[in-house]
Amino acid sequence: MVLGSPLNALQVRPPFREYHLIDLDGDKAVGLRKIVGNRTDVHIYPEDCNVVLPTRVFPRVRFEDYRRGLCILDPYGLHLDWKVIQGAGSMKSLDVFINFPMYDININVLHRDPRTVQQLHIERMNAYWGDESWRQFAYEESGPDLFGNTELDKVSNERFAAAFRERLRKVAGFKRVPAPLAMRNSRGSTVYYLFFASQKGTAEDIVKYIFEKFGAQST
Ligand SMILES: C[S@@+](CC[C@H](N)C(=O)[O-])C[C@H]1O[C@@H](n2cnc3c(N)ncnc32)[C@H](O)[C@@H]1O
Known part of the structure; x- marks a missing residue:
């Protein structure tokens, strides 16, 4: 038996x-x-965290009330609403671990041919990212080939995750977001990126130390 994050927290x-x-x-x-x-x-709560966190939990951790909290957002896939992440950033009282579900994104959203992606998955990606701006980071031009043609290629996992890191900083308002830790399966494929986002340099330094021990880039 392995203790999951809730029992570890206890x-x-x-x-x-x-x-x-x-x-x-x-x-x-x-x-x-x-x-x-x-x-x-x-x-x-046997409920949806996208409802419970903003309405019943975050109001108990207000900066003005001198409360501070650690929030672990760990869905299997694209089941998180950006409003929760942005809400956590605007509270200024929360440190957050976030599962960025690369496997779900690769299988269902970042197809080589964007025309094959189902509307349902586009909507899940929009909800997680907060809007459609993920599209501008998802593909890059390659070429030109011998005939002068250019094509759109999907970007690497690292580049897509780097765009999300920027979003945590610039849009959600977390001052400190170290490089995420890639969580891989036994074949070396990234299943998800574990992000940490905080307002405090000390918290960032502690998590960077841990992430780097497990192979995260130090940038
Ligand atoms: C990866 S597991 C969490 C594992 C946990 N962190 C641990 O260490 O034991 C993902 C869980 O998220 C739950 N989940 C998915 N979407 C959710 C949502 N919108 N609100 C609440 N829970 C959700 C799933 O039922 C599943 O049990």
Whole structure:
């Protein structure tokens, strides 16, 4: 058995004042409740984090109230709403780990031929990114070939993730966003990038130290 992020968080010392564990999958929420027991400092929601975080959790971590928080956003795929990420950035009181789901993006959105992408997946990508501007980072011109033709090629995972990193800084307003850690499968393909976003240099330095131990670039 491996402790997941919720149970790891419960073991942190000194402890957090309160914990908010959210999973859309009701069975997982019930499982968490069984493990956690009746602790009054742990709130479990079998609901959509895109609704619960902005309405019921973020208001409890206001900068003006001298509260600070750590938020772990770890969906399997493109199930996160940019409003949550931007909301976390504008709070100025939150450090955030974010799963950038490269596998889902590669399989469903970044096709070599953009015309083959289904509308449903374009909408999921728009929701995660916040608008359609991801398109301008997704493809680059290659060529010209012998006949002077240019083509559009999809960009590398690294370049696409670098564009998201810029967005966390410039649009979401996180002052400190170190290079993400690529989480790979046994064949070496990147399944997702783990991002950290914060307002504080000290938090960034700690996470950079950890990420670099696992092979993240130091830029
Ligand atoms: C990668 S797992 C999380 C693993 C967890 N971080 C751990 O370490 O044990 C992703 C979870 O996100 C949940 N999920 C997906 N979309 C969600 C949403 N919009 N709101 C809440 N939970 C969601 C899924 O049900 C799934 O259990």
